[in-house]
Amino acid sequence: MELFEHSDFKEIPLYEGVINDLLAQKYSIVDDFFSPGEILTLRNSLLSKFEEDQFKKAAIGSGSKELIVKYIRGDFILWMDEKEQEEAEKLFFAKINEFANYLNQTCFLGILHKEFHYALYPEGTFYKRHLDTFQNDDRRKLSIALYLNEPNWQPEYGGNLAIYIQEDDEEKTLEILPIQGRMVIFESQELEHEVKTANQNRLSITGWLKTR
Ligand SMILES: O=C(O)CCC(=O)C(=O)O
């Protein structure tokens, strides 16, 4: 007879890597969170929804204070609906839910909610330096950006994600190229960041894992 029940918990190296990065440096960059096939499905979903004119100009703040501030951010967004039974949403949320459950089991993060949107930054647009918890939402725990850009995104296409890192008394800037399939995860309440001007259409999914 066994005294202790074996839990069905199985260690997943990809998620362990992300967790170790987050603990060590508050951010993690992974290029194989989703498979190339999944990335293509997500990219095609974004493109067809954009062509159907479903995207709206992104705003700052919420409710009646919503303002369209094009000198702060120039992207167009479409909130994703988990209940949507399209392949893209299904595969995206299946993986994100698995990851959130894993975080809850291993790090006791208490992730209860999530919200994600597709984003398209037209040529010449950017998102000025900010903290994601500015968006009237201090429940945001982890920010996630997944890049759905064309293959072989070049440095001259711009659109880097700049993350500002406080090191002792000095500030360091980390610039991340938004190559297709890359995912960046970082602590929403800790790291200020910025989307540099894109010189080509820049496609992504952005979202937040949130506590109560
Ligand atoms: O797309 C990115 O790299 C980050 C986007 C972002 O900072 C935001 O939507 O709050």
Ligand SMILES: [Fe+2]
């Ligand atoms: Fe942000």
